[in-house]
Amino acid sequence: MEFTDVIESRTSTRTYRGKEVEDDKIEYVLECARLAPSWANRQCWRFIVVRDKEKIKALSKTSIVNRWLRKVPIIIVACGDPTSSGVNNNIDYFAVDVAIAMEHIILAATDIGLGSCWIAAFDEKKVKEVLEIPNRIRVVALTPLGYPAQKSGMSDKTIKLFARSKKRKNLNEIVRYEKW
Ligand SMILES: Cc1cc2nc3c(=O)[nH]c(=O)nc-3n(C[C@H](O)[C@H](O)[C@H](O)COP(=O)(O)O)c2cc1C
Incomplete structure (x- = not known):
């Protein structure tokens, strides 16, 4: 896809077909994450691919x-090791590092016809228990991966409506030139 088409067609997908995702596609999106920039190139991210x-x-x-996640074919859990990143201006850069890499995954997935959805609403302690993640590691985000269904399910439609998901601010609301 052209880059602009990837950006424009990316959307949060919450309804998936049962079709299995090929291993080489999973590897491709992970490879795209691997190439992301990070604090001092420390690459503090760790990813867990869950198919079980x-x-x-x-x-x-x-x-x-x-709860709609129960029907997805794959979940990628994006973690960060804060001891392998830095803090500046009170900003924990492990979260930034992992977010950048996760967005690489999401855009790469879009490019090859896979759906995804950034997930931040989860109980980190419970996620860690399920996946036996060590204490020092933080869970930054989850995304399902899979082939999008033709028709969106109820939770997808409801969330999209509630979040007015295709509405974006105009550039003149978010950009200033030369000063605040
Ligand atoms: C940091 C972050 C957290 C999010 N958490 C959730 C989530 O927990 N559950 C969910 O269904 N969508 C979640 N989303 C998806 C947003 O609702 C979605 O990106 C937004 O409504 C715009 O819609 P679009 O992605 O289809 O363009 C999250 C997105 C971001 C960037």
């Missing part, structure tokens, strides 16, 4: 609003 149905079900229960 019982674990996916358990992850879906770590959030009240994201």
Whole structure:
């Protein structure tokens, strides 16, 4: 796809077909994450690919609003090791590092016809329990991966309506030139 088409067609996908995602596609999106920039190139991110149905079900229960995750084919859990990143101006850069890499995954997935959805509403402690993640590691985000269904399900439609998901501010509301 052209880059602009990737940006424009990316959307949060919450309804998936049952079709399995090929291993080479998973590897491709992870490779795109691997190439992301990071604090002092420390690459503090770690990703867990979850395909086990019982674990996916358990992850879906770590959030009240994201129960729809129980039906997705794959979840990628994006973690960061804060000891491998830095802090500047009170900003924890491990979260930034992981967010950049996660967006690489999301855009790469879009490019090859896979759906995804940034997930932040989860109970980190419970996610860590399900996946046996060590204490020092932080869970920054989750995304499902899979082939989007032709028709959106109920939770997808409701969230999209509630979040007015295709509405964006105009450039003149978010950009200033030369000073605040
Ligand atoms: C930091 C962040 C957290 C989000 N958390 C959730 C979430 O927990 N559950 C969910 O269904 N969508 C979540 N979203 C998706 C947003 O609702 C979605 O990106 C927004 O409504 C715009 O819609 P679009 O992605 O389809 O363009 C999250 C997005 C971001 C960037």
